[in-house]
Amino acid sequence: MFEEFLYTLRRGGLKVSLTEWMALMEALDKGLHRSSFTGFYHLCRCLLVKSEADFDRFDRCFLQYFKDVPFEGEVSQELLDWLNRPDVLTDYANWDEEQARLNERLSEEEIEKMLQERMREQTEEHNGGNYWVGTHGMSTFGNSGLSPKGIRVGGQGMHRRAFRVAGERRFRDFRGDNTLDTRQFQVALKRLRQYSGLVDLPPTEFDVDSTIQDTAEHGGMLTVRYKRPRQNTVKVLLLMDSGGSMDYYAQLCSALFQAVSKVGHFKDLKVYYFHNCVYGRVYTDPSLLPSGAVNTQWLLSNLSSEYKVIFVGDAQMAPYELTGGWYYSRDRDPSLPKCGMDWLLRFRDKYPNVIWLNPSQRPSWGEYWTQTYDAIAQVFPMYPLTVQGLEEGMKKLLAR
Amino acid sequence: MSEFRGSQNYVASQELMGAVNIAMVLQKPLLIKGEPGTGKTMLAEAIAQALNKQLIIWNIKSTTKAQDGLYVYDVVQRLYDSQFGGEGVDDIAKYVRLGKLGEAFTAQEQVILLIDEIDKADLEFPNDLLWELDRMEFYIPETGETVTAKHRPVVIITSNAEKELPDAFLRRCVFHYIDFPDKELMAEIVRVHFPDLDEKLLTQALEAFYRIRQLPQIKKKPSTSEIIDWLRALVHEGVDPKRVVKEVPYLGVLLKKNEDMDALRRAWR
DSSP states (O other), rough: OOOOHHHHHHHHTTOOOOOHHHHHHHHHHHHTTTTTTHHHHHHHHHHHOOOOHHHHHHHHHHHHHHTTTOOOOOOOOOOOHOOOOOOOOOOTTTTHHHHHHHHHHHHHHHHHHHHHHHHHHHHOOOOSSSSSSSEEESEEEEEEEOOOOOESSSSSSSSSSSOOHTTTTTTTTGGGGGTTTTHHHHHHHHOOOOOOOSSSSOEEEEEHHHHHHEEEETTTTTOOEEEOOOOOEEEEEEEEEOOOGGGGGGHHHHHHHHHHHHHSSSSSEEEEEBSSSSOOOSSSSTTGGGGGGGEHHHHHHHHTEEEEEEEEEOOOOOOOOOTTTTTOOOOOOOTSSSSHHHHHHHHHHHHSSSEEEEESOOSOOOOOHHHHHHHHHHHEEEEEHHHHHHHHHHHHHHHH | OOOOOOOOTTTOOHHHHHHHHHHHHHHEEEEEETTTOOOHHHHHHHHHHHHTTTEEEEOOTOOOOOOHHHHHOOOHHHHHHHHHHHHTTTTTTGGGEEEEHHHHHOOOOOEEEEOOOOOOOOOTTHTHHHHHHHSSSETTTTEEEEEOOOOOOOOEEEEOSSOOOOOOHHTTEEEEEEEEOOHHHHHHHHHHOOTOOOOHHHHHHHHHHHHHHOOOOOOSSHHHHHHHHHHHHHHHHHOOHHHHHHHHHSHHHHOOOHHHHHHHHOOOO
């Protein structure tokens, strides 16, 4: 019937599968849309869209396919007040056949243009006419009107001429593209676990081995033993590059961040941010404000070596930013590292399990950018920030 | 098949009623998402009441396993019983207890099954239920028995979107997002709870309530349950409607966070 709609939705980025499409067909067959356009819209949305974040996308595809003109201009509150006339029109006194024919000939673009003009000119309430934006009239805009064609402004749809509901785009605010697709990351992160029974929890898990042992010792008298449940003991220190060249990967990094914080099975998770490379300070906030600064040395001396460290960054910077001693650490304690590279080496020496996740590819040309990329890749095992790269990285982190 | 049209104590929007009926006719689980306090859990109760069916609630916690919903085989009890020569030890079925899903399947008539807050459980939890929810049956290897639903239960699943649900699972559901009710619907909802509320008080309270919700500084926005508690407080203390918007008495009922209260005091009027 309208298979093309399926492809419109898929092109619009909605992962509609055949299962869902067949369900829609079945529903239509059973008359669940109640033979109304609004019902059809809700039916489609119920069955084809599975997250409120996709509602807006769906609305736009719906409009696109069912050939409607979404009216996107701003409508002033004053105008909406004039138009708020819920009294029901019972007679058709304002019907004007000639005007109707004229209106029918207008294209959607013309109507929209006219509406924009009227909204600039209109200074008071007009109802029942054929020119201004008003109710109960023959003009092509307003509500409860009689025009065979037009754009509804305010009020309730009355004669159902305008393709109403979808055009309202009520779900625009729900679009949260960055929260999507983190599931795969989460599944990959789940691998990062090391169980240990040495945690302070009440013994609730049935211990098969001890039960058999003790039962045998008691000469067959059943002796049930329980043990403490094992818990993930993995602690994670996540250090993320922020700003500058990393802005291109902001979405990807935010997906990773969300996945790491949501997966929630780590014993401890610490997240800090840096710019380009780690120097004397890291920051608790991606905006890298001085108020959220933490001394890197403090981090190194306070987080024990059992932490698994994940760096996220593109590892591309000017060479002096990595090896130039004068750039970021001017007057510090002489015992502290002199340059970014030395700081990285301190991390490597302290923590046995460190990986570097890189959202960017190794630059294919230009020695300038590959220099730091290669230098860092020599210090830490580097993986691309993809689902597969993350899986490999997790394996590396678990190796002893 | 009977149809859901809201109930005496539950005001549902047209869309929500549509979604419930679609799910019932297509025999698919209905997945409900929405802001906290929009009555996701209440919905199942209302449906059960409206259709006069039994409601079975399966509350999901972070430790819940899919298996728990099907059945539990109490091995330890059987071991103990066998020690002391209890009766019927050789009857494994005696030690198999059905979970909530199993209960719903074996019920003598169609029931409403609410799987509440499915996102609390482990990431793989929904995947483990795919077959059971699809085919409405499961197999108990210990007894060699297959439990098949006598009457397909109406399955309502709620989620607070704490975790994302797997695609394969979503594909099998009918989805509805409960939008926060607008003023008119809210007035209707409030009237269900307070049939003889002073009209003036209601208008003023709603006015204040929606103004608070619109303040961008407020972190935890008050929801339906909060306005109902607030109105109860206002009615109980006999607050003059004129004071409501101006002073917002009993603010603590609406806002639960200190910083929200401070933000409101700064932003009000």
